Amino acid sequence: MNKKGTLFVITGPSGAGKGTVLKQVIQSLEGLYFSVSATTRKPREGEVDGVHYHFLTKERFEELIEKDRFLEYARYAENYYGTPLDPVEEHLEQGHDVILEIELQGALQVKKRLPKAVLVFIAPPSFEELENRLRGRGTETEEVICKRLAIARQECANMDEFRFIVVNDKVEDAADRLRAIILSCRCLRENLGFTLN
Amino acid sequence: MNKKGTLFVITGPSGAGKGTVLKQVIQSLEGLYFSVSATTRKPREGEVDGVHYHFLTKERFEELIEKDRFLEYARYAENYYGTPLDPVEEHLEQGHDVILEIELQGALQVKKRLPKAVLVFIAPPSFEELENRLRGRGTETEEVICKRLAIARQECANMDEFRFIVVNDKVEDAADRLRAIILSCRCLRENLGFTLN
Numbered sequence: 001m002n003k004k005g006t007l008f009v010i011t012g013p014s015g016a017g018k019g020t021v022l023k024q025v026i027q028s029l030e031g032l033y034f035s036v037s038a039t040t041r042k043p044r045e046g047e048v049d050g051v052h053y054h055f056l057t058k059e060r061f062e063e064l065i066e067k068d069r070f071l072e073y074a075r076y077a078e079n080y081y082g083t084p085l086d087p088v089e090e091h092l093e094q095g096h097d098v099i100l101e102i103e104l105q106g107a108l109q110v111k112k113r114l115p116k117a118v119l120v121f122i123a124p125p126s127f128e129e130l131e132n133r134l135r136g137r138g139t140e141t142e143e144v145i146c147k148r149l150a151i152a153r154q155e156c157a158n159m160d161e162f163r164f165i166v167v168n169d170k171v172e173d174a175a176d177r178l179r180a181i182i183l184s185c186r187c188l189r190e191n192l193g194f195t196l197n
Numbered sequence: 198m199n200k201k202g203t204l205f206v207i208t209g210p211s212g213a214g215k216g217t218v219l220k221q222v223i224q225s226l227e228g229l230y231f232s233v234s235a236t237t238r239k240p241r242e243g244e245v246d247g248v249h250y251h252f253l254t255k256e257r258f259e260e261l262i263e264k265d266r267f268l269e270y271a272r273y274a275e276n277y278y279g280t281p282l283d284p285v286e287e288h289l290e291q292g293h294d295v296i297l298e299i300e301l302q303g304a305l306q307v308k309k310r311l312p313k314a315v316l317v318f319i320a321p322p323s324f325e326e327l328e329n330r331l332r333g334r335g336t337e338t339e340e341v342i343c344k345r346l347a348i349a350r351q352e353c354a355n356m357d358e359f360r361f362i363v364v365n366d367k368v369e370d371a372a373d374r375l376r377a378i379i380l381s382c383r384c385l386r387e388n389l390g391f392t393l394n
């Protein structure tokens with residue numbers, strides 16, 4: 001059984017619950033590598049280099065862009081964010097499945113570069129529910145909430161680019177579905193590398 | 198959410214454990230219709246018409262062949278066996294997923310007729326293990342066992358025609374994989390029929 005892993009790209013609007021769903025899935029499946037993004041922004045309190053992000057200098061980040069060492073990257077405000085290519089490739093070669101949780105634009109970049117990547121969109125059950133969840137956090141200003149909702153509507157308009165849609169009506173059910181997607185991809189004939197003897 | 202169901206066609210050699218795996222899966226998922234085959238052979242003790250098989254006369258069976266009302270059928274020895282098309286189509290139209298457990302040749306017929314059908318091959322972990330299982334039953338003669346093993350080797354040579362392979366090393370794991378395949382197909386964008394509003 002000499003097989004390559006599968007790259008799963010998880011996207012969804014802020015408030016769809018990607019983080020909570022992913023946490024449950026990662027705990028319930030073995031052989032999954034969760035890709036750590038790189039960024040040039042400063043670490044916040046409690047953030048650990050190599051765990052929450054790879055914290056890089058702007059010079060180093062631009063050097064890696066130059067050398068084409070990002071699977072995808074983007075610049076927001078003054079900072080770069082990106083997915084380092086090498087660890088992803090190494091894990092795939094070793095037969096591990098890799099999970100990326102990234103922004104929609106990044107996901108579409110990955111799809112262009114690695115068409116075999118499996119794109120999964122985590123969707124809220126409705127925009128009304130999404131709004132409730134964003135307000136329920138109680139941490140965002142009205143302006144931020146309105147901006148997030150507008151972005152969410154834009155993102156959801158791109159759902160057609162995704163192979164799978166996981167509606168997060170209930171976290172346990174959504175995690176069960178995402179886990180099923182990963183597990184079923186392992187059973188695809190071309191991924192299994194199984195020969196009977 | 199107006200969506201059609203998916204047809205899952207489950208095949209695998211005698212002794213691979215299809216029946217046990219399917220039983221667990223059917224208990225763990227809702228919205229699944231298990232197709233009942235039709236046959237012209239006489240009911241055995243305890244077999245109920247419409248549950249184990251639809252027991253038909255030879256004339257009725259041939260009439261239905263004539264009218265193209267079988268998704269697939271075959272003749273073994275003196276008897277016909279087949280999958281009635283109408284209940285399968287009705288359930289798919291109602292958005293239910295349908296499971297067929299049939300012989301390899303039947304599965305390949307279904308694939309030709311309904312290319313969207315999802316073909317799943319339940320494989321033993323090895324031929325040695327398959328032989329152990331067949332012998333372990335203690336009910337078959339040496340001749341029958343040898344014949345079954347020869348057929349199993351032929352069937353396994355056709356694994357390439359299947360989208361998914363579920364290796365039945367442990368029934369619980371195999372059932373978990375088959376359940377995942379069905380659940381993940383429900384999350385395919387084109388099957389979900391989900392629009393956010």
